[in-house]
Amino acid sequence: MSGDGLLVAVDSRVHRVPAQVKLVALFVFVLAVVSTPAPVFWAFGLYAAMLVAAVVVAKLPVHVVSRRLAVETPFIVFALLLPFVATGPRIDVLGLELSQSGVLGAWNVLAKGTLGVVAAILLSATTAPRDLLAGLERLRLPATLVAILSFMIRYLSVVSDDLHRMRIARESRGYAGGRVGHLKAVAGGVGGLFVRSFERGERVHLAMRSRGYTGRMPLLSQAGAVRSQWLEGLTISLLAVLIAVMARVVGL
Amino acid sequence: MSGPAIHVERLVFAYPDGRQALFGVDFTVEHGERVALLGPNGAGKTTLVLHLNGILGSVAGGTGSGGIQIGGTGLHREHLAVIRRKVGLVFQDPDDQLFMPTVRDDVAFGPANLGLRGAELDERVHEALVQVGMQDHADLAPHHLSFGQRRRVAVATVLAMRPEVLVLDEPSSNLDPAARRELADILSELDVTLLMITHDLPYALQLCERSLLMDDGRIVADGKTRDLLGDAELMSAHRLELPYGFDPLSVSGPER
Incomplete structure (x- = not known):
């Protein structure tokens, strides 16, 4: 772990996208996912499909991604508790009597949490720590x-x-x-x-x-990202926003 | 470039807790000289060295008196930036000196503070890394380097500022023999005035023709390194000991 942070050092299209683009893409994607109503299941399916495609393009080993998903464990435990402790109308699942709103709440936490974590893993595994810093610096x-x-x-x-x-x-x-x-x-x-x-x-x-430090750190970043890099990097996020809007408009 | 490289006059200093570390230090180092600063632990060597670029002392708001001139420029508050460019300080622990994400960023830190940008900055960084033979490691993070490599990069971070005086605090500490020799090769090739704190007496003899011996906040001896190391009475009076079997009269030094 003391290596280059969480970076998985392979060369791929995703790795080559400038860090600031990836940071914005992650932020927009997570916003889109969070604002999608929980009962619109097809939207979450599409999000997941896009993320899987991105992981494949980034050439990330599946076991690395699944191992890093372990950070989500506390949320999973919380989500699995929800159907038992929530109140409201009850439904019968496999002989267990569960709260209907609890089941939906659990799905909400699980789906949105997992999508967010996978997106964050995608960012951290394709960006070196120094590039991440340079990206944050470029984002002012x-x-x-x-x-x-x-x-x-x-x-x-x-x-x-x-x-x-x-x-x-x-x-x-x-x-x-x-x-x-x-x-x-x-x-x-x-x-x-x-x-x-x-x-x-x-x-x-x-x-x-x-060494002459007077209160201002020298800049880390060099060139900015060009329009085509922004478009490439933001593809998934923009699609996600589109899906979120459709899920709102079309409804259930 | 008028005046000696380092001129220290009646330097007195006490730490804020009242402990006095320097009791009137006087010495002069000419341009191109290589001088070792010897002495037991707690003699005030590091304190003295931190005065040379105004980190400690009255310029930094501490209690003390006396004067320091670097290449003819007096150490005053308004000259601090000039003095810090002229005096390059290499600290004992390279982890203190290397604080940026990569070797390249770290070596660029000093020259960037001097106002260098773009191609000029890249060139300066490359030049400094070549001087210490680390040009192939520019994109690594400091914690991926061996201790000896980190020490060499620490020297490069200071060389990148093209100092007139290079001051090193225990350059050979914690190095294995090969890394110690490699650093000596690098240091002896450099064309700067050198002041080097060390407990490694053979290293002092190998690199520096002249030595200052410090104890209890004073300079107690100033002379040829070989003569100082050969004076058994002086050595034992100030808790200095040669390594087993080492005879300073039997090995060659830098003097011609």
């Missing part, structure tokens, strides 16, 4: 926020290495506290880690000032 995200994100990406591996070393040091001195004792040690370790990271921050700031 404040420079300070881009700098904070960039430091986070850079120092995540350094800090996690620190944490790893502290755990090894603890365990090699025979530490074997119970569950509570372990939590206590971890809390102490996090405090130490915070102090260490704070000191590192000071040193990094010194290093930046030594």
Whole structure:
């Protein structure tokens, strides 16, 4: 994981789309999906089909996408609980008495959540962290926020290495506290880690000032995206908006 | 280019917590000289070095007195940008120095702050990376490099600003012998004034003809590296020890 973030390093049409286009595409796609009424099942089918097509074009291995879908687990648990706890008219499914609005609610969470997560996986797996930062910068995200994100990406591996070393040091001195004792040690370790990271921050700031930093980070990005790249990148999102509008107009 | 590369006069400094680190430091380094700054831990070496580009000291709003001139330019608040371009500081931990997403961005950080843009900036970055032999790694993230490679990139980030004085804090620490030798090859090829803090005494002898010995916030000896390392009494009085079996009189140094 300490590699190039979540990037799957293959060359594909999706990988070559500029990062800012992909960011806008993701945002528009998610908005379209979220604004689609839950009972319009065919719309969600179309969304899913388009995403699958994009995953295939991006040459992403299926097992990578399915493994990363695991981040959705808490939402799935919540969604599966809904039919049992919601109130209202009841329906009978496989001998279980479930709430009708609960079933629809669960479908709503599951479908929209999964589509959003797959779209986000598509973005993160086809864009290197640095390109993502450059894209955010081109989209006029404040420079300070881009700098904070960039430091986070850079120092995540350094800090996690620190944490790893502290755990090894603890365990090699025979530490074997119970569950509570372990939590206590971890809390102490996090405090130490915070102090260490704070000191590192000071040193990094010194290093930046030594090289003439006066409060403005140099720009990361080079060229902007041309019209054809915007069109290519936004194809799926624009289709999704069209579907969402149709789902609203045509109704059930 | 008038005046010596570094001229430090009666430099005194105390940290905000009251601990005094420098008690009147005087020394001069001429252009093109290579000087090692030796001394035990806590002698004030790093504190002194952080004064040379105005990170610490009265210019930075701290408590202290004394004067510093770099290439004839006095260290005052209005000259800070010029001084920081002239003095390139390489920190001990390359992870502190390399903070951008890729090697290329990092080496470009200094020159970009100097106002370079476009092709000129790319050229400067390439030139600095070639100087340390890292031009093939420009697009990698710093955490994908070995420690020795990161140290070399850290040197490149400073070289890209074309400094007149290169100041290194423990350049050979944590390097394996091959990386240590590679760095020595690079440093000895550079055409700059060099000031190098080190505990690695053979390294000091190999690269620097002259040495300053610092202890308790003062310069206690200033002379040829070989003479200093050969003075057993001086060495033991300031907690300096040569590696086992190393005789400073028996190896060749940079002097001609």
